[in-house]
Amino acid sequence: MAAVTPGRTRVPLIAGNWKLNLDHLQAIALVQKLDWTLKDGKHDYADAEVAIFPPFTDLRSVQTIVAADKLKLAYGAQDLSQHDSGAYTGEISGAFLAKLDCRYVLVGHSERRTLHNETDEVVQAKTAAAVRHDLVPVICIGETAEDLEEHGPSAVPVAQLKAAIDGLAPDADIVVAYEPVWAIGSGQAATPDQAQQVAAALRSTLAEVLGDEAAQRTRILYGGSVKASNIAGFMREPDVDGALVGGASLLADEFAGIARFSQHVGL
Numbered sequence: 530m531a532a533v534t535p536g537r538t539r540v541p542l543i544a545g546n547w548k549l550n551l552d553h554l555q556a557i558a559l560v561q562k563l564d565w566t567l568k569d570g571k572h573d574y575a576d577a578e579v580a581i582f583p584p585f586t587d588l589r590s591v592q593t594i595v596a597a598d599k600l601k602l603a604y605g606a607q608d609l610s611q612h613d614s615g616a617y618t619g620e621i622s623g624a625f626l627a628k629l630d631c632r633y634v635l636v637g638h639s640e641r642r643t644l645h646n647e648t649d650e651v652v653q654a655k656t657a658a659a660v661r662h663d664l665v666p667v668i669c670i671g672e673t674a675e676d677l678e679e680h681g682p683s684a685v686p687v688a689q690l691k692a693a694i695d696g697l698a699p700d701a702d703i704v705v706a707y708e709p710v711w712a713i714g715s716g717q718a719a720t721p722d723q724a725q726q727v728a729a730a731l732r733s734t735l736a737e738v739l740g741d742e743a744a745q746r747t748r749i750l751y752g753g754s755v756k757a758s759n760i761a762g763f764m765r766e767p768d769v770d771g772a773l774v775g776g777a778s779l780l781a782d783e784f785a786g787i788a789r790f791s792q793h794v795g796l
Contacts, residue, residue, distance in 0.1 A: 539748050541577040541764065542704060542771035543788040544667065545778025546607065546635065546752075549584060556587035557594055562781040564600050567788060574601045576791040577771065580633055581778065582607050585621055592629050605633025605667070608641060611654035613661070623662035634659050636666040637693060639710045649692035656693050660701050667704040667750070667773065668693045670731075674711040682723065683730035690734050699739045705731055705749045706773040712753030713775065721762040721769070724751040728768035757786030764790050 551559060560581070567579065580603035583591055591604050610620035626634060636659060637652035647655075652668070659666035670693070672685035686707055694703065707727050712719050728749045736744035751763050752773030763769045777783045 539746070539770045540575065541790075542580060542748050542750060543577050543774065543784075543790075544580040544582065544605075544633070544706075544750065544771065545774045545784055546582045546638070547584065547587075547778060548607070548640075548775065550779055551583065551587060553587045553590040556583050557590050559779070559781060560591060560594055560600070560602065563785060564598070564602060566781045566785040570785055570789050572785065572789055573791075577788050578603060579788045580604060582633070582635055588626075588629050588631065592631075596630070603632045605631045605635065605664070607635050607638070609634050609636070609655055609658060609664070611651060611658050613658065623658045623664055626664060627662045632665055633667055633704070634664045635706075636668050637689070638669040639671055639708060639713065643710075649689060652689070652693050653695055656703070657696060660697065660703070665702050665704060667706050669706045669708055669752075669773070671708040671710050671713075671753075677709070677711065683727045686727055687730055687734050690731055691738060694735070694738055697739065699743050701739070701743075703747055705735070705747060706752050707731060707749065708752035708773060718754040718756075718759055719751070721766050724763055724769055725766035728766065732768050755787060757783055757790075760787045760790040 582605050585606060588606060595602055606626050609623045609626055610617055613622050613624055636655045637647060641647045656666045656668055670686045670689040676685045690705060709719050731749055732744050735747055748770035749768055750771045750773045751769050755772045755774045756777055760772060772787060774784060774787055
């Protein structure tokens with residue numbers, strides 16, 4: 530039985546964003562170690578789905594080992610093009626990712642928004658492209674410290690979410706990841722109460738735009754300095770359905786500890 534808060538039927542998702550780390554050989558080694566560590570800990574994937582997001586150059590190697598060893602790990606890409614094909618040098622089509630059996634793809638990560646100037650309109654186009662190719666977009670949203678001070682909690686994330694899901698069908702399969710920019714890599718995570726406040730506002734937004742059924746079905750993740758030592762606090766909150774993990778996902782023992790949060794939540 531999944532370890533979820535009473536009244537919540539969504540199976541949690543623990544996702545690891547490797548960012549610009551690890552070549553394909555290092556990726557194989559980490560996938561093997563993560564799988565062994567989860568098996569040693571008797572991880573039940575009904576308690577939490579585990580997904581990894583390696584760099585593009587690692588995806589074929591990850592696909593091969595997952596398929597050959599029949600691993601239960603899911604995986605996805607860190608980005609995709611809003612275009613399906615054409616003269617877009619350096620971009621990766623969702624069609625290509627689907628051929629690699631990717632289940633997920635990150636869309637609108639704060640580093641893409643900041644370093645690559647991705648607007649809400651671009652994020653919306655990429656979200657639509659992911660859905661078009663039967664990929665589950667993990668829509669990343671979050672505010673900077675300046676946004677938080679100027680607009681208060683949830684205002685910027687809600688606006689970003691509304692833009693990203695504009696035009697989606699109510700039955701679209703999506704995941705939402707709330708990553709306060711001020712917490713990413715800072716070592717200072719949001720409090721569980723802060724995460725819950727924003728997650729609840731995001732779920733209300735999903736209900737407003739896509740309907741109640743979509744709002745209840747969609748998983749909302751928290752990301753930002755997530756560790757094995759603090760994940761349980763987030764997972765006790767009714768609207769937090771998992772985590773998008775950065776640096777800790779590069780450490781098999783730590784990431785496996787996060788995935789096994791149900792041992793510490795005490796529900």
